[in-house]
Amino acid sequence: MRRGTNLLAVGGFNQAVILDLIRRAPQGLSRVEIAGATGLSAQTVSNVSRRLIDSGIVLEAGKLNVGPGKPRTLLQLEPTGLYSIGVHLDPTVITYVLLDLAGDVVTDHRAPLPANATPDSIIREMAERIAAILEDSVVPHDRVLGVGIAAPGPVDAALGILLDPPLLDGWTRVPLREALADATGFPVVLEKDVAAAAVAEIWTGGGGERDNFAFFYYGTGIGMGLVIDRDVLRGSSNNAGDMGHIRVAPTGPLCSCGRRGCIGELVVPHRLVAEAVETGIIAEGPPASSVDDDFSRFSDVAADGSAGAIAILDRTAAHIAAAVVVITNLLDVDRVIFGGPFWQRVSARVLPTIAELVNADPALISPHPIEVSDSAIGEDVAAIGAGCLVLDHFLSPRPSALLISE
Numbered sequence: 001m002r003r004g005t006n007l008l009a010v011g012g013f014n015q016a017v018i019l020d021l022i023r024r025a026p027q028g029l030s031r032v033e034i035a036g037a038t039g040l041s042a043q044t045v046s047n048v049s050r051r052l053i054d055s056g057i058v059l060e061a062g063k064l065n066v067g068p069g070k071p072r073t074l075l076q077l078e079p080t081g082l083y084s085i086g087v088h089l090d091p092t093v094i095t096y097v098l099l100d101l102a103g104d105v106v107t108d109h110r111a112p113l114p115a116n117a118t119p120d121s122i123i124r125e126m127a128e129r130i131a132a133i134l135e136d137s138v139v140p141h142d143r144v145l146g147v148g149i150a151a152p153g154p155v156d157a158a159l160g161i162l163l164d165p166p167l168l169d170g171w172t173r174v175p176l177r178e179a180l181a182d183a184t185g186f187p188v189v190l191e192k193d194v195a196a197a198a199v200a201e202i203w204t205g206g207g208g209e210r211d212n213f214a215f216f217y218y219g220t221g222i223g224m225g226l227v228i229d230r231d232v233l234r235g236s237s238n239n240a241g242d243m244g245h246i247r248v249a250p251t252g253p254l255c256s257c258g259r260r261g262c263i264g265e266l267v268v269p270h271r272l273v274a275e276a277v278e279t280g281i282i283a284e285g286p287p288a289s290s291v292d293d294d295f296s297r298f299s300d301v302a303a304d305g306s307a308g309a310i311a312i313l314d315r316t317a318a319h320i321a322a323a324v325v326v327i328t329n330l331l332d333v334d335r336v337i338f339g340g341p342f343w344q345r346v347s348a349r350v351l352p353t354i355a356e357l358v359n360a361d362p363a364l365i366s367p368h369p370i371e372v373s374d375s376a377i378g379e380d381v382a383a384i385g386a387g388c389l390v391l392d393h394f395l396s397p398r399p400s401a402l403l404i405s406e
């Protein structure tokens with residue numbers, strides 16, 4: 001995040017602790033309970049609660065009678081008190097979501113990434129779109145905590161720069177965080193797309209069963225979001241999750257690394273489309289057709305029962321399963337969640353095959369079965385994760401959250 005102070009910086013750590021407690025208690029909490037749970041003095045809880053109520057972030061919701069004496073007033077989160085915006089820059093499509101303070105999607109919007117447009121013009125377009133979304137939703141600017149943007153890696157997270165994402169031509173060393181902050185006037189957080197997707201799963205998933213999982217991201221490219229002990233694994237430069245060079249076939253198309261059989265070349269949507277066109281399963285698209293459109297035609301043909309298309313999907317499932325075994329062995333995760341902009345179109349055929357192959361693989365070390373599932377969040381998962389990241393900075397009581405503004 002950069003630029004300006006925000007409510008958290010003013011409110012400090014105690015406020016974040018209290019807000020976090022209230023957020024996790026949808027039925028409401030009394031001031032006495034908050035003081036008991038946090039160890040903060042009654043006076044501090046009272047002062048912070050008053051400030052949160054005055055700011056419209058928390059509301060008083062009914063009374064609780066606990067034996068003799070005055071009934072206690074319950075405090076609840078006011079979801080419409082604050083908002084965040086999540087943006088996902090995929091090489092073919094830009095997704096926008098407006099989230100309320102509870103992390104629920106108020107509205108979303110998708111627009112194709114214009115071919116040959118410069119980063120500058122796309123960043124300007126993002127700012128215009130964000131302004132339009134806020135206007136349409138009647139959300140004032142001072143109620144927006146910031147913008148989270150998810151982008152393909154590699155990124156320089158410290159500087160907020162996209163380094164040289166392989167599928168985004170012309171986006172070499174683009175200072176995306178600063179440029180978007182300047183264009184929108186909001187603080188901006190930049191996160192690699194796969195990590196953002198994992199954040200969304202943590203936020204909306206809840207419950208202990210999601211302590212350790214991998215998120216297989218299926219977009220224009222592929223990647224893995226990794227969550228270990230409920231924390232997103234980011235690595236030394238925030239670029240963890242690149243699994244594209246795991247070799248899963250002895251032959252295959254030539255990869256940028258000079259080898260053949262790398263999963264990042266074998267299973268991506270444009271490769272499946274190319275194979276289907278080469279073998280006559282689908283006709284070549286019109287000259288300006290997007291991977292998105294071509295992939296939809298391919299998945300429609302597969303859904304209609306084309307044996308050739310189904311064979312391509314079965315090979316894809318086998319390749320993904322082989323890589324999933326390597327990753328689950330390495331990290332001892334017990335669950336792999338699949339999602340991303342292209343996933344839903346092929347999941348019905350591919351997911352059950354992956355589940356079967358992974359758990360039957362003699363190379364699987366895990367003493368527990370690997371659970372395989374679709375993301376419940378849908379195609380907006382990375383954008384929602386980026387928006388959740390902004391809320392997370394604001395709501396999570398951890399010392400690093402205090403460094404929110406630079």
Ligand SMILES: [Zn+2]
Binds near residue numbers: 255256257258
């Ligand atoms: Zn490779």
